[in-house]
Amino acid sequence: MTDMAQQSEAISDLAPQEGSVVLSARGLSKTYGAGEAEVRALIDVDLDFESGELIVLLGRSGSGKSTLMNILGGLDSPTSGQVWFQGEDLTGVEEHAVTQYRRDHVSFVFQFYNLIASLTAAENVALVTEIARDPMRPQDALEMVGLGARADHFPAELSGGEQQRVAIARAIAKRPELLLCDEPTGALDSKTGVLVLQAIQRINRELGSTTVLITHNQSIAGMADRVFTMADGRLVDVVRNTQPVDPGAIAW
């Protein structure tokens, strides 16, 4: 609770913080539908992400986690409120600018791996490196997730965990400032899940990408620098972890 109080103080002066803060949001709200069918998926969310942080976003199903992440990543736009990335306002800009933002700074990993079935693992990664400004080699990205040997395999020839790691390799290959992962382990068993989480943690450490990890799993929160908790569309709790643990040590 004290953390939350601090957080509230920190953001009370509306100007987003300079320096280590990469991403800030103020007063974010998202409402779906109208009248009877109105759903308030996000209500007045304020937050700041510091550079290189690993954030775990917890919350019950339907609490608004994905909605928040999609808005932060430029996939969706808020009903009201603003988002700044490195001091630049992302809300209300043209579609093209948002595409450019995604292209240059953000990467996503989803529960369903969303690989291009007609491209090999290496090609799936190369897809991103070709349009990025400062990419790593596809092979290096695959090696970071421990799949250097499977570069030439098509998605159909990989297991679910391997496919998810290819998706992660694809996400990190452009050295994103922001890595957004929406339940990346949701479709995996715990052992495979650990491999995936280790890959994410390693990338967060080695590349310094600010990483947001959405999960239902409380125990995963142990690997985070900060843990955000959402309930009914509101950000209700922010806890700082002084001793983040290795996912391998997490029991789940």
Next chain:
Amino acid sequence: MRVRGGRGLHLFGALDRKLLRDLWRLKGQVAAIAVVIGCGGAVLVMALSALNSLSLTAEAYYERYRFAQVFAENKRAPDRLLLAIRDIPGVQTAETRISSYGRIELDWVAEPITARFVSSPERRGGVLNRLAIRAGRAVAAGRSDEVVISEPFALARGLSVGDRLPILINGSRRTVRIVGVALSPEFVYAIAPGALIPDDTRFAVVWMDHEALASAYDLDGAFNSVTLSLAHGAVATDVIAALDTLLERYGGAGAIERKDQLSNWFLMNELDQLRALATVLPSIFLVAAAFLTNTVVARLIATEQREIGLMKAFGFSGWEVGLHYAKFALCVGGLGVLLGWLVGKELGQFQTMIYNTQFHFPFLEFRLSWFELTVSGAIGILTPVTGAVWAVRRAAALTPAAAMSPPTPQSFRKMGGAALAPIAARLDHATRILLRQAARAPVRSSITVTGVALSVAVLMLALQWPDAIQALARGHFHDTMRRDATVAFFEAKAVETRFDLGRLPGVMAVEPARSVPADLVGLTKDMRPRGIVHRGALDGVAPGRGMEAAIDADGWERPTPAAGVLLGRMLADKLGVSAGDSIRADIRTGVKPSVVLPVNGVFENNMGMRAFVNLGDLNRALEDPPVMEMAFLRLDPAERTAFYTALKETPAISVLSVKKHAETKFHETLGETVLIFVSFFVGFAAALGAGTVYNAARTTLSERSRELATLRVLGFTRWEISYILLGEIALLVLIALPLGYAAGLGLIWVMAKSFETELFRVPLVLEASTIGWTLVLTLAIAILIGAVVRRQLDHLDLIAVLKTRE
């Protein structure tokens, strides 16, 4: 547990509501397929209804007005021969008459008008070839000053009952009174000798009292034409043989069956063309529609695999599930059929209207019978259902467990193995994606290619049609007919007559000619006749380069040889001979000589079965002095009127045909209708192309939306992902183009073949402009559809796509 009887109470169950939503969701594709089916259905309804209207009308007309079954012309046979003719076994009724050409000379028309004079069939209780009197009455017996004239001519020239008509028969003038206006089953398609297209302003049929005609033509107590009806079961060829024997001594020119009777021949030929139209074109559209339906239903089933599993788990039978998807196809077919009916009815009405100007029946109404509706309806509905069945069968066969298990990710292979690796390495990813996608769905890719290729083919057919007609006209009127007019005499004249003609005002050059009926047969190297005998004519013309030009395949003009015969391509093909072979001509007039003629050369022609010989040789063979029956004239355009006026004072001339008039009529008649039909078919082809491309693009979009959304999330722009989607379509269209051109050539050939007759054939003409326009239109359609689909791509819901599992 599902209660079996319970669901029966819900006439409109949940599944049906799903069906409606599916139809609505896929409305674009549903409409596209329905339009393609509609095009096929429309052509089918149009052709079948026209075919039906025309053939039933003709049948009824022939029946009611006792159209004869055998026709013979001869020079002069005594009336008493009729008894012998009636005794030929198989003859039911025989009627003799006089039939000859003459002229009508209206004060207000510059040129003489060709008329066919025929004994009034009403005489002495005649029953054959009765007239359908449209106004007034028949000629009264013994009234030599009364005539009945053909209705089309009366209408074209504003003549009516009571008017006086100046005529010229057998060189003598008189004025008669029109007492009736009529139609005859013999002249449904009424054309002047040598003409192809009716010109109602310049050709008339005049029915006159038999005795009056007999005395005018010096045929008292004689006849020169006989028509027969046959007893049930009689063999026409036997009767004809017997009749020919009887008429042999009296200058018989050979009897013909009804099927060879000119008017009927044209009518039947039209029916054949309609049959060809009714089969070839609808097939193309319906086959394409079946393929398209298959694509859509297969995709629908693929996306609903899990729902199918659920439905089956709930207890729906495979049959019920299959029926659900079959109903989808049924609805698509139903929509298409309705569309086909509506458009087909319009087209049919239009077609009948055209027929009414070309063919003259006392009654020809557009009739849309249950037959066309049923046939087109059944075919239109069966087609998409057939297309769907394959896909539906799979859905019905799916076990619930298999259906609910996640789909195995599609397997891909690298392209082309090692050989293509260097090329593949150079491709960017978007290109690689689209190439692999196109290769992964070979069936759908082929369907798209087929559909577009067929559209290209139909487009080509439609666009080259006017060119072909144009080429036909140009070849006939300009390359071949190097003259302005042709005149025919009532009887053969000494060739010196040409000097008299040459003195007429406006005549710049005269060339004598003669055409005699002959049976032509090709000879083998050892001079034995080949099978096919062509009953036609030998044309004697002046040797050398004349006013009837013969152009060979290389474009050289072939002079008429001093000896031997020059054959037109159509006749040479029929007789199976080429230059260097010989033919035998059994001339069926005069002393009826048989001559063997070396084939001197073959020239290209598209109109008529032509055989040219030296006029001098022809006369010698016939043991005649140098005579001519016709003359080709070149006229001074400035003095046409003077020429026509002078011609009126030249009673020896029976028929005048003026090239300018024939050509104008040709273009008038064909020009408009061809243009209208061409625009329809261009529209149909465009619909086919657009429907195919739209379907392909939508199906691809539906399959790829997840990948495309992923790429958008990765930061690809709209244009970049459009390239993946539309690039595949573009690739398939580019593959389809050359195939379509090849198919188009085939289609043009098939249509030309099925339209080919002994009178004319449509040349295979392919102008660069046809290729160009086909290309432009096809690309325009593809780009237009691409733009439509791209707009839908902009509405791709990234989040919705990504949060669901495929």
